[in-house]
Amino acid sequence: MNLGVEIAGVSLKNPVTTGSGTFGSGEEYSEFVDLSSLGAVTTKGVANVPWEGNPTPRVAETYGGMLNAVGLQNPGVDVMIKRDLPFLKKAGAAVIVNVCGRTVEDYIEVVERLSDQPVDLLEINVSCPNVKEGGIAFGQDPKALYEITKAVKEKADQPIIMKLSPNVTDIKEMAKAAEAAGSDALSLINTLTGMKIDIEKRDFLLANKTGGLSGPAIKPVAVRMVYEVCSTVKIPVIGMGGILNAEDALEFIMAGATAVAVGTANFTDPCAAVKVIDGIKSYMERHNIEDIRELIGCVK
């Protein structure tokens, strides 16, 4: 049985990675998950310098989902290079580094610093709704997305995956812009912007007022967008948004995703990603499917 897939020339042993920001640097979850059993570990967004992130509360539970406004707190790319990447290499994990920045220059600095590092793929986060500058501003306008994609692609040594925001009128336009600018792959969806009000305190639940909605609540929107994008562009897609189990992951794969990421589900069960892999295997056995690639985009 073959579970292996390929993203932009990089072979992954199976199609399951982790949602950036929901799996730390991988180290924290290594107590529960053999990192080398994952298709890849996708790390928390990293910038050129350390970021403090937003004030707390940073998370709020919502019905079937959660809001987060962590605000991309990260220790900066130097710490990642010194501490996290060696750890991941030793653990035998394929690595997707998620990159964030305030300006195009910030992004470029990070990808350049990573060029000689044991990093398989670069995921460029232009879709974080929780920071004032950068982030989603690049991800809601096809022209801005085109420009940053082109600029980053020029400097990046590893293949790049532009990560798209769902907070747009037409996800197909965004996907086309990223493809045209040379993105090697796409990942989607990042979180939907949401808000929760504490009616007892009569105040916002998050210090940042708004946050990004993730979890199974958003899965139907994510599957729809992945389907639309896969019907529009030729580059491979990593699908995510609300995957709790193998059935959810298979929806994305059948909609056209070459790989999937397990995000919020890690908070519900730290072993979620591994269970998704096992569940996909059982599905394939039960249905006599020899190669996962038979399932990619099989629903049209």
Place this chain on the structure above:
Amino acid sequence: MNLGVEIAGVSLKNPVTTGSGTFGSGEEYSEFVDLSSLGAVTTKGVANVPWEGNPTPRVAETYGGMLNAVGLQNPGVDVMIKRDLPFLKKAGAAVIVNVCGRTVEDYIEVVERLSDQPVDLLEINVSCPNVKEGGIAFGQDPKALYEITKAVKEKADQPIIMKLSPNVTDIKEMAKAAEAAGSDALSLINTLTGMKIDIEKRDFLLANKTGGLSGPAIKPVAVRMVYEVCSTVKIPVIGMGGILNAEDALEFIMAGATAVAVGTANFTDPCAAVKVIDGIKSYMERHNIEDIRELIGCVK
């Protein structure tokens, strides 16, 4: 204790109405709900002529929500005038008629036919994701929205409420366009476009492939959009999207909504709308709030 609110000069005895399409014509729910106890009954979208709607399956359950692709099946405005409006009048309900169409002319025909009818407010649905023509096409482009709002407003005798789609990059732009064109109020959100795949059958669950996502899953997105819109325009807003109970309704009210609509919750409990009203009363009692209007937009 005052629960009464005013929308475009129309007094509602309380701020709770029903989500269009989730409460039929009101008649079906009258076995469970005293229609006159509601702020208003909002009816299923009605066109100038009967519409057949989409093939089945038309609904699918999702995690904390549901998808629908009913496709605006409706018996046409003549049947509404002959059968439904007299019933609602007799039941003592304030009435908001939700209007749909394929062309601007269709919408105008409906509002003109309703001009001498016992209808309090007209809700103009330019945000249905489940029909090929009309519907959401008007609701995703500020210019198109401006044009149709202006055209409908010119011919409408009752105040109009433009119903906005959440499937846009910037809901504030849409709200501003509708306000500028003369809309008397706004209602939001309609459903988010989503998809569900049946992995056993390897096919779309809905015959229409995509459907509109509703229910508590989408509430954080809805509250955020209502907050953004209320901070942007001066006209009153009817908030909706995932309201299951009074706490949910109060989030919308505190975010700035003058009234709220209970939609998908009717399917979970046919008495949901009444329970929301009762729950708001208890909250006000518990917190010594004399007038619901003190709570409108109190979180800033």
Place this chain on the structure above:
Amino acid sequence: MGKHNIKAEIVSQKKLSTDIFDMTLNVGDMAKEALPGQFVSVYVNDGSKLLPRPISICGIDAKHKTVRIVYRIAGKGTELLSTYEAGTRLNVLGPLGNGFNMKNEKAILIGGGIGIPPMLELAKQLKCEKTIVLGYRNQDTFLKEEFEAYGEVLVSTEDGSVGTKGNVIDAVREQAREGSVIYACGPTPMLKGVKAYAEEMGLEAQISLEERMACGIGACLACVCKSKEVDGHTHVRNKRVCKDGPVFDAKEVEF
């Protein structure tokens, strides 16, 4: 008479066969108003699942204020339902739909698979002469013995392990039983066969349809089937399975 929106207590639950469960619910006054062929909307106690599961009424006990449902594990909701023990309380809405139009004429009752349960209360209440035809996949039959109390029972199985090998229509033809009204519930292909057979023989056929539902009470227009004529309520060629059905005269509907 009307619909009840209640919290019902599970009186008993037992497994009948592979994946088939038998549950009795205390539904209060709903019981005395329920009719054969009607269904109830059952809500499972998990917040992630908002919509009701429509399940046919398989038995009515007005005296003890209970209804009985027999259901197959078809997904996550029915799976959860099957784990509940007596004493658990569920939100239930019912009785819903029209039910069978019981005639005092020689009847053929046909149930296929999980369409069998609603025929049981019908068999009990129909006072006329009747033949009961039950279609199963294999020897994993259920409810068969209970039907035998109410009439002659013919069985068909897909694999031929019990009764006629084939479908229920094969069984009816093979055994050449007569009747002037057919009452049927089962999967769509079976109902198509029933409709064709009834047309061929010039019989009335009342068939119970299935469709995905949201409201269960005729409001949301989720659950329509195509009707031959423009429907008096919807004013288009759609009828609501939850309210105008689930039982239709086979001649009225296209599917």
Place this chain on the structure above:
Amino acid sequence: MGKHNIKAEIVSQKKLSTDIFDMTLNVGDMAKEALPGQFVSVYVNDGSKLLPRPISICGIDAKHKTVRIVYRIAGKGTELLSTYEAGTRLNVLGPLGNGFNMKNEKAILIGGGIGIPPMLELAKQLKCEKTIVLGYRNQDTFLKEEFEAYGEVLVSTEDGSVGTKGNVIDAVREQAREGSVIYACGPTPMLKGVKAYAEEMGLEAQISLEERMACGIGACLACVCKSKEVDGHTHVRNKRVCKDGPVFDAKEVEF
């Protein structure tokens, strides 16, 4: 030693006081690794709620493989938790966090409100001389008698109905008890008071903080508090309550 991701069975549950519940969970090997001041992430059995409820460990029984938690109904999740009976199984992750750094020096243990439970196992395990100060809202006290087995107990209540009228610091000052380490858990204003008092008196203070969490294991950066210095792990002035805490030296954190 490590964290356990298990299905734990409720051994017993009882109500202690208004809205306060006392639950014992069979957690297997987790019990023998748990320390006073650590917490567990409890998942409630409802699909609409995805995140864990962090609850401090109030008692540890390694022999019977159980931990005890005492919690207040604060919202929908803890409300649901309070309805479960013995035998119900819950997903539990733990033990989490660092726990108190137990010293063999004269101690003052301070618990306020729902910050009282974690002090009980600490009181039990601290072998030194100690004063225990418990702050309640009113005469609706809980766990007080159990603490009396481990040391002298001073009580403060907001309404003065039991013990000193005022807060825990008022009680400490009024009774002028001495100690060289303060261990404290309670609402933020109380912890601020503890920090100020410890500074004033030149004492060490270990305080247990609370913050909204998602992962509970240090990965998501939801639960940070402000640290005085740049933190060695995060490389910014944030420490993770779930992993670097919940217990911090009061001098290290700003809140």
